Amino acid sequence: MGQFQHPNIIHLEGIITASCPMSYVHRDLAARNILVNSNLVCKVSDFGLSRFLQENSSDPTYTSSLGGKIPIRWTPPEAIAFRKFTSASDAWSYGIVMWEVMSFGERPYWDMSNQDVINAIEQDYRLPPPPDCPTHLHQLMLDCWQKERSARPRFAAIVSALDKLIRNPASLKIMAQEGAG
Numbered sequence: 001m002g003q004f005q006h007p008n009i010i011h012l013e014g015i016i017t018a019s020c021p022m023s024y025v026h027r028d029l030a031a032r033n034i035l036v037n038s039n040l041v042c043k044v045s046d047f048g049l050s051r052f053l054q055e056n057s058s059d060p061t062y063t064s065s066l067g068g069k070i071p072i073r074w075t076p077p078e079a080i081a082f083r084k085f086t087s088a089s090d091a092w093s094y095g096i097v098m099w100e101v102m103s104f105g106e107r108p109y110w111d112m113s114n115q116d117v118i119n120a121i122e123q124d125y126r127l128p129p130p131p132d133c134p135t136h137l138h139q140l141m142l143d144c145w146q147k148e149r150s151a152r153p154r155f156a157a158i159v160s161a162l163d164k165l166i167r168n169p170a171s172l173k174i175m176a177q178e179g180a181g
Contacts, residue, residue: 023060025085029093030074031100061086072114073107077121078149088149094158095144096127102137103130129176136165138176 026044033046064070064083072080076092079085096108108127109117126145129138140161146152153161165171 025087026090026093027064027079027085028071028074029090029097030071031097031105034097072117073109076145076149077118077147080118080121086149087155088152091144091152091155091158092149094155095141098137098141098144099127099130102133106130128178133176134165134172135174135176136161136171 028046029044033044035043035045037043061084064085070079070083074093074096076089079089079092099108100106109120112120124147126142129135129141140153140158143151143153144158
């Protein structure tokens with residue numbers, strides 16, 4: 001649980017929340033793209049795949065062209081299948097980032113091939129809780145990995161949930177069990 005003892009994950013989330021009103025999607029949110037300075041301040045980097053979302057839409061999206069590479073292990077099912085990205089796509093990816101942090105940098109889906117990852121996600125497989133991961137934090141990850149993008153929490157709700165966890169340390173003492181996801 002040491003990796004969750006300070007609010008850096010919330011600070012990172014705050015940076016991502018600030019980007020939402022700017023109408024773009026990062027599309028490559030992963031631990032490898034999070035910079036941490038000597039004061040342990042986290043910042044999102046590598047905006048090479050980021051794109052502006054369609055404006056004048058009730059559901060702002062970016063649809064990528066076929067042929068471009070996408071980071072499968074961090075990408076939600078609708079973006080893999082239809083190349084449609086929204087802020088909910090980044091919420092899915094953020095759930096994977098939380099899993100990476102809590103697992104001390106393990107590779108999501110371990111040695112599975114990209115096609116095996118796609119198949120597993122389509123069959124509703126979700127990453128299990130890392131060792132010593134608080135139950136409430138793993139539940140937040142699972143919320144981020146909802147199949148229906150409309151069911152995923154918005155970033156403001158993720159920040160609020162993380163803030164409540166930090167302010168209630170007793171809630172972080174209940175550990176998730178393998179197979180809980």
